[in-house]
Amino acid sequence: MARKRFDDSSCSVARALNEVGDWWSLLVVLHAMYGTRRFVDFQQELGIARNILCDRLSRLVDNEVLKKVEVGEHGSRFEYRLTEKGRDLFPIVIALRQWGDKWNPAPNQEPLDLRDRETGRTIRQVEVQDANGNPLTVRDVFVPEGDGISRRKTTDSKKTVG
């Protein structure tokens, strides 16, 4: 059967994954952030099948993560550019990159070193922070009751994370 989709899910993570939660979309967005804009460039950089790339690009355009812009007077040339919504995926992509570098470092390769354009200094690890900017772990947060998360009367496990 078909993949399940979550367009109308009450969970915003599910709705987000619906738009960028497949194997390729976030990689397309990542390369767009590195400056790639053209169909052929995406195709060659990612090594993605052309039909899949087609599908992903148009889906990202439908979801307003990218916009398709006609460029050049000669012939039909297009560019796929990030929208504000797309650029807003930045923390997610960077957090994924940092997680990958930390837990699955490439054997013979330095992790990618991203730097602040202004100061030239390495950026921070992306983290969840409290109102004052102090880092928080899973255990430090809670959801006020009446949140809409469907929970069963749990079986017999104690409710501590980890």
Added chain:
Amino acid sequence: MARKRFDDSSCSVARALNEVGDWWSLLVVLHAMYGTRRFVDFQQELGIARNILCDRLSRLVDNEVLKKVEVGEHGSRFEYRLTEKGRDLFPIVIALRQWGDKWNPAPNQEPLDLRDRETGRTIRQVEVQDANGNPLTVRDVFVPEGDGISRRKTTDSKKTVG
């Protein structure tokens, strides 16, 4: 043909997506962060097919995002608990949630309000920050040359993000 996998990709985002980049894995991790630990609980909360849940749980265990723990003296009962590696996905999950809430808010629902257990105050928006903790956008960062990102001599688009 088969889905493409990126186990050995030089891109850490690709390697990360290889472990948690499918339609269900991050949702499983999310619910684990909310406290879910049991097979049936995941199954009912997520509405996922049992065989797929099986597959995802064992893959997450293989990748050391979850650990499978035998509990209870009576019968074979298991719990799936987050490892440190799994808990380290916290910023990614939260960033996804915030992105979903911002750009695809649920029609009749308040966005989920996560709070610091200690102060009771709402947590911050997850962001990329420079060394001093100031927020950075895509346009504020750069990759030092010689980074291993495969780039073509770009066609004729100007290299500005967005």
Added chain:
DNA sequence: TAAATCTGGTTTTAAAATGCAACCCTATTA
């Protein structure tokens, strides 16, 4: 000017992934 190339796709085909339902086995509870 004809041939080759670039760009951005669509089509075809076969292998996987997905979802559903049914089944299995061990314990526990009614």
Added chain:
DNA sequence: TAATAGGGTTGCATTTTAAAACCAGATTTA
């Protein structure tokens, strides 16, 4: 003793995916 809960596995039909071939308009190149 029967029913139910937990944690799966199996079979099957439907989708998705990847690879490669094909296409069509514009533009170089020979």
